[in-house]
Amino acid sequence: MTYALLSSVYGLGWTDINVMPMAAIQSYIERIPRVLAVWKMVAGEGAVVPYSDKNDRLLEIWAEMAFGAEVTAEAATPGMLKIMGIGVEHG
Numbered sequence: 001m002t003y004a005l006l007s008s009v010y011g012l013g014w015t016d017i018n019v020m021p022m023a024a025i026q027s028y029i030e031r032i033p034r035v036l037a038v039w040k041m042v043a044g045e046g047a048v049v050p051y052s053d054k055n056d057r058l059l060e061i062w063a064e065m066a067f068g069a070e071v072t073a074e075a076a077t078p079g080m081l082k083i084m085g086i087g088v089e090h091g
Helices: 002-010 014-018 022-047 055-067 078-083
Strands: none
Touching: 002 014, 002 022, 022 055
């Protein structure tokens, strides 16, 4: 079951998993619920959320499962904005 989970969630092949240290395998397994929560968010956003009466709360629940209870946004630096193609004027 472990190989099937790692293979399906992370796209790892038998040879990749076979040479991984046990600590790495355990770490990957522990992160599977978060990865699945992200997949639910991606799939659900387009399929379920537009037709749900409580769509805002549904996305919040999935975000909490995926990223933890407290998600904070960081301010973009001028360098980050430049990479995204947004010009910054210093005045």
